[in-house]
Amino acid sequence: MLTCKRNKFTLPPSITYLNCAYMSPLLKSAEKAGIRGLRAKRNPALISNEDFFSDSNELRKAFAQLIHAPDPLRVVIIPSVSYGMATVARNIRLRKGENVVVADQQFPSNFYPWKRLCDDYEAEVKVISPPDTMIDRGKKWNERILESITIGTRVVAIAPLHWADGTRFDLMAIRKRSEEVGALLIVDGTQGVGAMPFDVQSIRPDALICAGYKWLLGPYGIGLAWYGKYFDEGVPIEENWINRLHSEDFTNLVNYQSQYQPGALRYEVGEHSNFILVPMLLKGIQQLNNWKPERIEAYCRQITQEPLNMLKEKGFWIEDEAWRGAHLFGIRLPSGSDLEKIKAHLLRHKIFVSYRGNAIRVSPGIYNTESDVKRLVRELLKTVK
Numbered sequence: 001m002l003t004c005k006r007n008k009f010t011l012p013p014s015i016t017y018l019n020c021a022y023m024s025p026l027l028k029s030a031e032k033a034g035i036r037g038l039r040a041k042r043n044p045a046l047i048s049n050e051d052f053f054s055d056s057n058e059l060r061k062a063f064a065q066l067i068h069a070p071d072p073l074r075v076v077i078i079p080s081v082s083y084g085m086a087t088v089a090r091n092i093r094l095r096k097g098e099n100v101v102v103a104d105q106q107f108p109s110n111f112y113p114w115k116r117l118c119d120d121y122e123a124e125v126k127v128i129s130p131p132d133t134m135i136d137r138g139k140k141w142n143e144r145i146l147e148s149i150t151i152g153t154r155v156v157a158i159a160p161l162h163w164a165d166g167t168r169f170d171l172m173a174i175r176k177r178s179e180e181v182g183a184l185l186i187v188d189g190t191q192g193v194g195a196m197p198f199d200v201q202s203i204r205p206d207a208l209i210c211a212g213y214k215w216l217l218g219p220y221g222i223g224l225a226w227y228g229k230y231f232d233e234g235v236p237i238e239e240n241w242i243n244r245l246h247s248e249d250f251t252n253l254v255n256y257q258s259q260y261q262p263g264a265l266r267y268e269v270g271e272h273s274n275f276i277l278v279p280m281l282l283k284g285i286q287q288l289n290n291w292k293p294e295r296i297e298a299y300c301r302q303i304t305q306e307p308l309n310m311l312k313e314k315g316f317w318i319e320d321e322a323w324r325g326a327h328l329f330g331i332r333l334p335s336g337s338d339l340e341k342i343k344a345h346l347l348r349h350k351i352f353v354s355y356r357g358n359a360i361r362v363s364p365g366i367y368n369t370e371s372d373v374k375r376l377v378r379e380l381l382k383t384v385k
């Protein structure tokens with residue numbers, strides 16, 4: 001079992017930060033790497049041609065290890081989820097009347113591309129809402145999603161868990177069903193990968209897209225995507241020099257190349273060799289590979305279990321453990337609670353969580369302790385007396 005790793009970060013001691021789903025704090029090691037990258041440009045004579053490739057290669061390898069992908073060349077550096085999704089949408093053609101299945105209130109970067117694509121082809125975004133009941137809510141929501149995947153479904157675009165309240169989506173079952181009808185499975189892993197195990201070999205998505213600044217412990221402005229075989233001969237959304245074959249040879253760049261670098265590298269964003277962001281994200285993912293997502297998940301489960309049981313006993317609603325993240329979950333208030341009052345109260349006590357829809361979104365990390373979660377519970381209980 002892992003122990004608290006707060007000493008690896010520089011979170012101020014006075015705050016209770018339970019909001020990694022918003023943004024992770026910075027690892028000290030990533031901060032150092034970023035400063036090194038920034039300072040490197042003081043003397044560009046020391047930035048070699050190889051430097052354009054070396055850390056990017058390491059980053060791809062580290063992420064491939066994290067998601068159990070055998071081929072790091074399928075991993076691509078992206079600036080944002082919207083960018084990674086734009087690549088996906090660019091390579092899908094729909095027929096009139098077909099549909100793309102998404103979960104209700106999915107994160108916008110995994111909704112708007114589908115809306116655009118469906119509008120272009122007179123197809124439909126099928127938004128699958130949760131059931132009206134709070135009994136077996138997660139289980140029933142998953143059943144609804146599976147039932148909605150039918151012969152006309154071309155794409156299921158979803159996440160391992162819902163960004164707003166942590167409801168888990170059973171990607172194995174969704175993959176099985178989507179395969180039965182010949183639909184692609186596109187996964188936004190931003191709120192899951194890094195904090196819970198994710199194995200591309202068992203889930204077999206067609207694409208996995210992740211922002212880097214949350215559970216991958218990276219800086220803002222860089223993320224990672226993994227593209228499967230479907231995208232092998234696809235068209236990127238931009239044409240940059242470094243994605244072409246033999247771009248390592250700087251003397252030959254204007255002997256224009258018709259071929260791309262191998263694997264999925266054609267999809268990488270221009271200037272992806274970012275000398276500041278790449279080494280920072282690399283530190284984050286190396287650290288995660290060392291801690292291991294399954295152990296981070298177990299740690300989050302351990303520090304939240306008892307405090308959350310206390311809340312449930314007092315009339316707060318939290319999804320069953322099997323159908324929510326250990327690191328990300330929504331707390332719904334007893335009827336008659338005043339959310340604005342609660343927000344102000346928690347802020348006064350320097351407890352940081354998010355408010356998404358009608359849930360208080362709590363997302364602890366490896367730098368939290370059970371006392372942090374208990375503090376949240378104690379203050380929440382005071383507000384509903």
Ligand SMILES: Cc1ncc(COP(=O)(O)O)c(C=O)c1O
Nearest residue numbers: 080081082107109163190191211
């Ligand atoms: C599920 C999910 N996807 C993506 C993002 C970020 O998207 P983008 O990188 O396009 O800004 C977030 C940010 O909160 C998110 O929660």
